[in-house]
Structures are given as structure tokens and as C-alpha cells.
Amino acid sequence: MSNEAKALREALGARLRILRKDAGFASGRAFAAATRWQESKVSRIENGRQNASEEDIRLWCQKANAPDQIEDLIAAVRHIEELWLEWRRQLSHGAAPRQERALPVYAKTKVFRIWHPTVIWGTLQTAEYAAETFRQVIDYYEIPDDTESAVAKRMERQRYLYRGDRLFHVVLAEQALYTNVGGPDVMRGQLDRLLAVMTLPRLSLGIIPRQADMRIWPGNSFSMFDSKLVLVETYSAELSVTQPREIALYARAFDLLKASAVYGQPARGLIGSALDALG
Missing domain, CATH: 1.10.260.40 (lambda repressor-like DNA-binding domains)
Structure with missing residues (x-):
């Protein structure tokens, strides 16, 4: 334990x-x-x-x-x-099985609340960006290399952006637009992808500018699935939060983070600036 x-x-x-x-x-x-x-x-x-x-x-x-x-x-x-599911145990057979286990959770969820301070959320990633993140995971945890199948499973999650009546509330910190994952070409494709998905009617994408007045410290990234489950990732393990009183704290944190974010044209401007910085 x-x-x-x-x-x-x-x-x-x-x-x-x-x-x-x-x-x-x-x-x-x-x-x-x-x-x-x-x-x-x-x-x-x-x-x-x-x-x-x-x-x-x-x-x-x-x-x-x-x-x-x-x-x-x-x-x-x-x-x-089941509080701490250590990554080495979860990924012992590669990264793809963990991606596949996420699909039923996505299928049942109606409202997603996502916070990522440093990287692009997996469901909004391009295949190239996702492949680089999985290569890093595979090297770091020294697990079997199943990058191709892991990417395919992650891309499969994207179908939920277009199906049903699900709502996706995603907040990224501006740093996520600049964290170099895979080099300039991969980053250009990823930032273009963000501009494209912003037009989806059920996706609300906010970005917290680097100089924004923060209502709460950034903390770790987390994903909320309705008001039933919160997943928090650390380097060693994935934390599953299911207690109602703790979930309420994450909901409050998300609202405070969201209050510092910009949306629509200001968010597009931040993405455009990140693209310009790539040259």
C-alpha cells in the first residue's frame, strides 16, 4: 500500500x-x-x-x-x-492498454472539465504530437514500445468531440502552446489543430495568458468526468478522486482557473502568437 x-x-x-x-x-x-x-x-x-x-x-x-x-x-x-495507480504497474504491457481503458469513461461522460498547464490535452492532440508524448512515456518508464497502437487509441477518443451531446470545457495555460513537443513542424501542426477545433460547437477552449491575474495557483493538470471522477497525473502515479467533497474542490478550482482564461478571438490571438514564434 x-x-x-x-x-x-x-x-x-x-x-x-x-x-x-x-x-x-x-x-x-x-x-x-x-x-x-x-x-x-x-x-x-x-x-x-x-x-x-x-x-x-x-x-x-x-x-x-x-x-x-x-x-x-x-x-x-x-x-x-485504488488511490494511487502507479504508472509502472498501469503501463507494464505498454501505453495502449491504458488508452483503451479510458474509452468507456469517455463514453459515459456528458460534461468534461480539463485543466492542463503545460501540454495540450490528449483528446485535442494531433497524431504526431501524441506519438512524441508516448515516446517520452515509453523511454521514461522503460515499458514496451507500442507507440503506434497507443496513438491509435488516443485518436479514437476524438470521436467523442463530434458525437452525442457531450460538453468539453478545456482550459490550457499559455505555456502549453510553447512547450516544445516534437519540434517546430509538430508544434505548427498542433497549434493549427487547436485553431480548427475551436469552431466545434460543444468545445469551449480557454487559454490563461502568462500575465493573467490568477485566482488560484496552477497546480497539477486534472481531468473531471461529470461530477463522479477526477484524474490527476503525477510523474509516479495517477490519482483517482471519487469522494464527493474532494470532487467539489476540483470543481471550484476549475471555476477559478476558468475565470483567468480568455476565449474566442483573444485565445486565437495567443495561438497565433505561438505560431509566429515558431518562425
Whole structure:
């Protein structure tokens, strides 16, 4: 178990301990008697040495007179064990399988909220730009080279830009227009692609200028799928956020980032300036 998951398990145990005490159970022994559990089980859960099951959560909240906490606590339980999906484990068979696993999530999502401070979001990438990002991933994590199939799967995601009634709210920092991925020719093609997709009726593309007044620090890139899932990427792992109260924080962060972005002709002007800088 990762250190992050361990910390969350301990935090969950602390929350459950507070609920137990607020309900008038001064000791774990008294609560164990009420639930007909072993006292050691209550202790292990409260101290983060054992993860509570969904059934445990329901019974705990029932005995602690806290039914309003069930949904959020169950989300926390589901989240803990799969919190950090290490890239080396996810990509052990190459990059393409991870791209394929994303397709069902895209198919079910109606509203996308995407923040990328340094690179172009994958679904808006050209094949050449995507190929270079996958080559970097393959070299960095030393995984099997399946660049061609990984690019094909990423390009397959783009069909959702044109189908159904999905809405895509994408915010990039201006730096993403200048981060050199693949050299001038690849970057020209990618920036031209951005200008083209801006005409799509269901895509809202905002760019935060370098000198914009920021309402919140940029942080890591993240992708929100409806209000059910947020994915945050780091160098070592992919963080899956499913707890409603945490998702609400990302929604607020996105709104604050969006408030600093420009759209329409000003955004086109920033892309045009990046193209001019390529010579």
C-alpha cells in the first residue's frame, strides 16, 4: 500500500472514531458490543490498520446515528485501495492498454472539465504530437514500445468531440502552446489543430495568458468526468478522486482557473502568437 493510501486509511479511521464518540460510545469496547464485533476490529479500523468494508461503514453509521455520512464514507473506502495507480504497474504491457481503458469513461461522460498547464490535452492532440508524448512515456518508464497502437487509441477518443451531446470545457495555460513537443513542424501542426477545433460547437477552449491575474495557483493538470471522477497525473502515479467533497474542490478550482482564461478571438490571438514564434 502506498504512503498516500495509508494516510487516507488513518484519516478514515479518525473520522469514524469521532462519529463513535459523538454518538456517546466512550470506548471501542462499548461500540464493539453494539455492533457485535470484536473490540480488536474497532481498534484496527480506527487506527488505520484495517480498511472498513462498505457493510462495516453502513453498520457503523447506523449505530453512530450518522446516516448522512454513509455515501461519503463509502466513497472514501472505495477510493483508498485504488488511490494511487502507479504508472509502472498501469503501463507494464505498454501505453495502449491504458488508452483503451479510458474509452468507456469517455463514453459515459456528458460534461468534461480539463485543466492542463503545460501540454495540450490528449483528446485535442494531433497524431504526431501524441506519438512524441508516448515516446517520452515509453523511454521514461522503460515499458514496451507500442507507440503506434497507443496513438491509435488516443485518436479514437476524438470521436467523442463530434458525437452525442457531450460538453468539453478545456482550459490550457499559455505555456502549453510553447512547450516544445516534437519540434517546430509538430508544434505548427498542433497549434493549427487547436485553431480548427475551436469552431466545434460543444468545445469551449480557454487559454490563461502568462500575465493573467490568477485566482488560484496552477497546480497539477486534472481531468473531471461529470461530477463522479477526477484524474490527476503525477510523474509516479495517477490519482483517482471519487469522494464527493474532494470532487467539489476540483470543481471550484476549475471555476477559478476558468475565470483567468480568455476565449474566442483573444485565445486565437495567443495561438497565433505561438505560431509566429515558431518562425
